[in-house]
Amino acid sequence: MQIVVFYQYFSTPNGRWSTRFYHLAKHWTKRGHQVTVVTSVYDKSDLDELLGTHRRKRGWVRHLEVEGIRLVVLAIPISNRQSFSRRIASFLCYALLSCWFALRLPADLVIASSGPITVGLPALVARLVRRRRLVFECRDLWPEGAIALGALRNPLLTVPAFGLARACYRAASLVVTLSRDMADHLRGRFAVDRLAVVPNGVDLQAFADSESPAPAPSWLGDRQVLLYTGNLGPTNGSALIETCARRLEELGETRFLLVLLGEGPARASLQRLAEDLDTLVVLGPRPKREVVFWLRRALAALVPLADAPILATSSPNKLFEALAAGVPVIQTTDGWIAELLADHRCGYTVPPQDPDAVIEALRRLADDPEARRAAGRRARTLAREQFDLEKLADRYLASLHEAYGS
Structure with missing residues (x-):
């Protein structure tokens, strides 16, 4: 399969952030699949360092290959130190620019990994315009988590965020969560029934x-x-x-x-x-x-x-x-x-x-x-x-095959 992943926080183990999709994509590549990750530059990742040694480091879009994983890096900085409004702007910029790649990149199946929920925009473009199979992954419950913690209160933001979440769940051939409790929440609130639980794991x-x-x-x-x-x-x-x-x-x-x-x-x-x-x-x-x-x-x-x-x-x-x-x-x-x-x-x-x-x-x-x-x-x-990442990557891949064939 040709798999395209929309995920804003990609990092290798040399960074200071989760390496979930580094390990998943690396494992799937070894299994014979082509994986392209469309990402941005998170300050806890090591992408700045990787880009700095690459000859095509200028411009809004930069292309890398890391251990067989194809990276499309959008030059949009993301940091937890940014103000709330700046982070929202970064999320939206990433989502809108990614829509172009949702239309252009060859793909049999598209994965969108949320949060933020705005990664659902390019995923929906790939699904509704190009009719690609969509797998929507919830790493965190967006926007519920942001609302519960007081980070998102304005109805002008919460209402469309819930609308986007519902649209993603309905369009997806499969919804992947990181815990049983997340899956239970989505079943109860959104009546999602095409679910798989693939928790975070560890490189043993x-x-x-x-x-x-x-x-x-x-x-x-x-x-x-x-x-x-x-x-x-x-x-x-x-x-x-x-x-x-x-x-x-x-x-x-x-x-x-x-x-x-x-x-x-x-x-x-x-x-x-x-x-x-x-x-x-x-x-x-x-x-x-x-x-x-x-x-x-x-x-x-x-x-x-x-x-x-x-x-x-x-x-x-x-x-x-x-x-x-x-x-x-x-x-x-x-x-x-x-x-x-x-x-x-x-x-x-x-x-x-x-x-x-x-x-x-x-x-x-x-x-x-x-x-x-x-x-x-x-x-x-x-x-x-x-929680062995190798086993979890195979479990995830089996779910992708099932979603692709559904």
């Missing part, structure tokens, strides 16, 4: 490296690490991170150290806080290989999200990376992740505004090393059995 090979890990930095000493990786902001539980660091300091629990690898709107305030506390270090964004380095040294991984029911449907990459590294998880949602950790006994679910519960979980892990190691082994087994 990145965690199977047998090389001896580099020594830990001298400033770490013998302290035990609670690791957070990813975006630093209110949606991602920055308030809980702050209160945990303060509470550890108040309790004199200096055997624990909160280490943050990430970027986002809360980074500056957390950096200032770290200057006053001995329980917090903010290292900023790091490429995947350094994330692996720190996961191997962590007592536990923190996966917090804001106290909003819609976020219980999420499928955060940091969860699967922690499992693959054999690191117990401390997380805050009341949904499929909570059930997963409880069923496989590889982590704790705590209230999203309760730092004492986080600290109690840390103490249990630190005070019972054998139980912690057993939880880590179960986590690694879970990652291998359910």
